[in-house]
Amino acid sequence: xxxxxxxxxxxxxxxxxxxxxxxxxxxxxxxxxxxxxxxxxxxxxxxxxxxxxxxxxxxxxxxxxxxxxxxxxxxxxxxxxxxxxxxxxxxxxxxxxxxxxxxxxxxxxxxxxxxxxxxxxxxxxxxxxxxxxxxxxxxxxxxxxxxxxxxxxxxxxxxxxxxxxxxxxxxxxxxxxxxxxxxxxxxxxxxxxxxxxxxxxxxxxxxxxxxxxxxxxxxxxxxxxxxxxxxxxxxxxxxxxxxxxxxxxx
Amino acid sequence: xxxxxxxxxxxxxxxxxxxxxxxxxxxxxxxxxxxxxxxxxxxxxxxxxxxxxxxxxxxxxxxxxxxxxxxxxxxxxxxxxxxxxxxxxxxxxxxxxxxxxxxxxxxxxxxxxxxxxxxxxxxxxxxxxxxxxxxxxxxxxxxxxxxxxxxxxxxxxxxxxxxxxxxxxxxxxxxxxxxxxxxxxxxxxxxxxxxxxxxxxxxxxxxxxxxxxxxxxxxxxxxxxxxxxxxxxxxxxxxxxxxxxxxxxxxxxxxxxxxxxxxxxxxxxxxxxxxxxxxxxxxxxxxxxxxxxxxxxxxxxxxxxxxxxxxxxxxxxxxxxxxxxxxxxxxxxxxxxxxxxxxxxxxxxxxxxxxxxxxxxxxxxxxxxxxxxxxxxxxxxxxxxxxxxxxxxxxxxxxxxxxxxxxxxxxxxxxxxxxxxxxxxxxxxxxxxxxxxxxxxxxxxxxxxxxxxxxxxxxxxxxxxxxxxxxxxxxxxxxxxxxxxxxxxxxxxxxxxxxx
Numbered sequence: 001x002x003x004x005x006x007x008x009x010x011x012x013x014x015x016x017x018x019x020x021x022x023x024x025x026x027x028x029x030x031x032x033x034x035x036x037x038x039x040x041x042x043x044x045x046x047x048x049x050x051x052x053x054x055x056x057x058x059x060x061x062x063x064x065x066x067x068x069x070x071x072x073x074x075x076x077x078x079x080x081x082x083x084x085x086x087x088x089x090x091x092x093x094x095x096x097x098x099x100x101x102x103x104x105x106x107x108x109x110x111x112x113x114x115x116x117x118x119x120x121x122x123x124x125x126x127x128x129x130x131x132x133x134x135x136x137x138x139x140x141x142x143x144x145x146x147x148x149x150x151x152x153x154x155x156x157x158x159x160x161x162x163x164x165x166x167x168x169x170x171x172x173x174x175x176x177x178x179x180x181x182x183x184x185x186x187x188x189x190x191x192x193x194x195x196x197x198x199x200x201x202x203x204x205x206x207x208x209x210x211x212x213x214x215x216x217x218x219x220x221x222x223x224x225x226x227x228x229x230x231x232x233x234x235x236x237x238x239x240x241x242x243x244x245x246x247x248x249x250x
Numbered sequence: 251x252x253x254x255x256x257x258x259x260x261x262x263x264x265x266x267x268x269x270x271x272x273x274x275x276x277x278x279x280x281x282x283x284x285x286x287x288x289x290x291x292x293x294x295x296x297x298x299x300x301x302x303x304x305x306x307x308x309x310x311x312x313x314x315x316x317x318x319x320x321x322x323x324x325x326x327x328x329x330x331x332x333x334x335x336x337x338x339x340x341x342x343x344x345x346x347x348x349x350x351x352x353x354x355x356x357x358x359x360x361x362x363x364x365x366x367x368x369x370x371x372x373x374x375x376x377x378x379x380x381x382x383x384x385x386x387x388x389x390x391x392x393x394x395x396x397x398x399x400x401x402x403x404x405x406x407x408x409x410x411x412x413x414x415x416x417x418x419x420x421x422x423x424x425x426x427x428x429x430x431x432x433x434x435x436x437x438x439x440x441x442x443x444x445x446x447x448x449x450x451x452x453x454x455x456x457x458x459x460x461x462x463x464x465x466x467x468x469x470x471x472x473x474x475x476x477x478x479x480x481x482x483x484x485x486x487x488x489x490x491x492x493x494x495x496x497x498x499x500x501x502x503x504x505x506x507x508x509x510x511x512x513x514x515x516x517x518x519x520x521x522x523x524x525x526x527x528x529x530x531x532x533x534x535x536x537x538x539x540x541x542x543x544x545x546x547x548x549x550x551x552x553x554x555x556x557x558x559x560x561x562x563x564x565x566x567x568x569x570x571x572x573x574x575x576x577x578x579x580x581x582x583x584x585x586x587x588x589x590x591x592x593x594x595x596x597x598x599x600x601x602x603x604x605x606x607x608x609x610x611x612x613x614x615x616x617x618x619x620x621x622x623x624x625x626x627x628x629x630x631x632x633x634x635x636x637x638x639x640x641x642x643x644x645x646x647x648x649x650x651x652x653x654x655x656x657x658x659x660x661x662x663x664x665x666x667x668x669x670x671x672x673x674x675x676x677x678x679x680x681x682x683x684x685x686x687x688x689x690x691x692x693x694x695x696x697x698x699x700x701x702x703x704x705x706x707x708x709x710x711x712x713x714x715x716x717x718x719x720x721x722x723x724x725x726x727x728x729x730x731x732x733x734x735x736x737x738x739x740x741x742x743x744x745x746x747x748x749x750x
Contacts, residue, residue, distance in 0.1 A: 080650070088745075
């Protein structure tokens with residue numbers, strides 16, 4: 001197991017965000033975390049990075065416990081992508097991508113080679129390297145965000161609604177590109193989305209969350225054929241049943 | 251950023267060069283209080299000492315407390331004081347003291363007292379010349395026979411033991427028509443014949459202008475305020491020729507000369523320098539070949555502006571180097587935030603004059619307390635904006651920085667501070683503009699700058715003099731505004747100036 005979350009709970013004031021959530025992601029697997037908004041899926045992702053410290057339960061990444069002392073090391077081995085890329089507006093595309101490697105003392109040749117590789121991988125023109133986020137399109141920003149996450153060649157990629165800010169057509173294309181990328185890189189991926197179709201298209205396996213708890217995990221077919229309860233059945237039914245791409249009908 | 255650092259470096263070097271311009275010539279610092287007579291006498295002393303020493307004349311050292319503190323602490327070497335004031339304010343004596351007693355008491359504090367300059371600047375009773383001739387008035391005792399005399403006195407004079415109540419007791423006066431009035435209005439009342447008598451200072455230029463007669467204090471009621479030079483004992487050995495030159499003023503200035511010199515300055519007709527030159531020429535026959543008044547004024551304005559810039563630059567630099575780290579520190583805990591922001595805010599609520607007054611006993615007079623006060627005033631906008639800028643960063647970006655695995659230091663210097671830089675710069679700019687304005691008050695503690703001209707202009711009702719300070723100050727504020735616009739381009743990352 002690359003990521004192991006065991007009975008993780010987290011309460012903010014009176015609100016329980018995670019309730020004994022358990023989730024395991026195998027090496028090379030692409031698991032999608034799906035559920036209605038407020039079900040705790042983003043919080044679960046943050047727990048993996050140590051950005052949220054759980055009240056109870058254990059978190060292991062690559063066999064190591066994630067705690068205050070180890071979080072930094074885990075973050076360096078984990079790529080994290082958020083909606084709209086989460087780029088720093090004061091840095092250029094390249095500045096965003098190389099920020100951490102520069103702080104880690106990488107040589108300029110090594111950085112240049114890796115950046116060239118990433119632009120090729122992301123299908124983005126290197127001419128955009130010196131543009132600021134405000135000068136990039138939404139899709140370009142997202143690709144730069146992914147390049148930033150991949151810069152250190154992490155084993156694990158965590159994505160929180162990475163395509164949430166894109167229009168439907170662009171979103172469908174990005175979904176295809178993401179899927180191709182995952183196949184090529186063989187990373188372990190944990191992808192949070194509220195879109196069942198996106199999850200079905202991109203991921204190998206889907207975990208459905210409800211009220212801080214993982215209620216069922218399986219392939220899309222398994223979930224459709226044998227929903228664990230009425231909620232799962234309803235959640236799948238409400239989103240339509242296409243397996244070819246975005247729920248927007250593309 | 252590099253360019254900004256180099257600008258700071260160049261300015262620092264320039265200031266260092268300026269302050270290092272010392273030489274073997276003894277340094278003599280003359281002080282004066284914040285009124286025209288004191289400036290003229292201070293300037294006269296400075297002028298006499300100039301051939302023999304590197305002389306600095308610090309004007310407007312507030313009232314007696316300030317300039318005396320300056321003298322006793324060695325920041326000023328000499329200034330003109332009045333015997334009555336020495337007894338009353340400095341030695342806290344209930345009764346007037348003679349010169350011998352004053353000398354003995356001050357010698358214990360390392361301060362010498364010169365022979366009197368020759369005039370008394372005390373209270374006197376003035377009547378119009380026509381009135382005195384008509385009634386044959388010569389001395390105050392004559393008033394006792396004329397209860398019909400209409401008198402106007404300031405409220406202070408009416409209330410003081412050594413004012414009207416004492417005067418009535420000593421001379422057995424029984425005036426029926428006595429009114430309290432504002433000092434300036436008393437002149438008008440006498441000039442227009444609404445009143446016959448008032449109290450006046452013996453060297454008031456209005457005596458000459460309105461043609462007033464001073465009634466002789468034939469029963470020696472009024473305390474004598476003989477002008478004397480107070481000097482530090484060590485000055486005699488340290489700068490013997492300068493000391494001797496200044497002592498030429500003793501016995502050389504009578505009431506008439508002093509009030510003529512005062513009349514020259516009143517209304518801003520002449521600068522204190524010109525009045526001092528006239529006084530020296532009239533009293534000592536000393537010809538002065540000074541530069542033309544226009545050049546003096548321009549040079550003075552330039553010097554004052556430079557001093558003003560020094561005050562602003564140094565205090566701002568200090569406020570930035572303390573304020574930004576404080577603002578960063580405040581983001582680390584809620585308690586710390588409340589503590590720093592409240593403390594910085596507290597300084598801002600203290601009126602600037604009061605803050606300066608608090609600082610004088612601790613830091614004395616001059617540039618020191620002015621810098622501290624300006625620094626404390628400049629702190630709040632910088633701390634507050636640094637804190638607001640850092641806490642106002644989009645949570646998603648702050649989290650992204652953390653998720654990337656950047657250390658706290660790296661997040662601060664490569665993400666948080668650049669993102670907050672527009673807000674931080676705005677705080678520094680606010681602080682700079684406030685400091686340019688507040689620095690005019692630095693003149694009150696003898697720190698110089700453009701405030702000197704403004705204070706003197708107000709005291710003399712001389713609009714030109716006020717403008718000599720106010721116009722450069724306003725220009726400086728505009729320059730600061732413009733300068734920060736330029737600085738923004740250097741400091742704030744380009745990416746933050748692009749609109750989405």
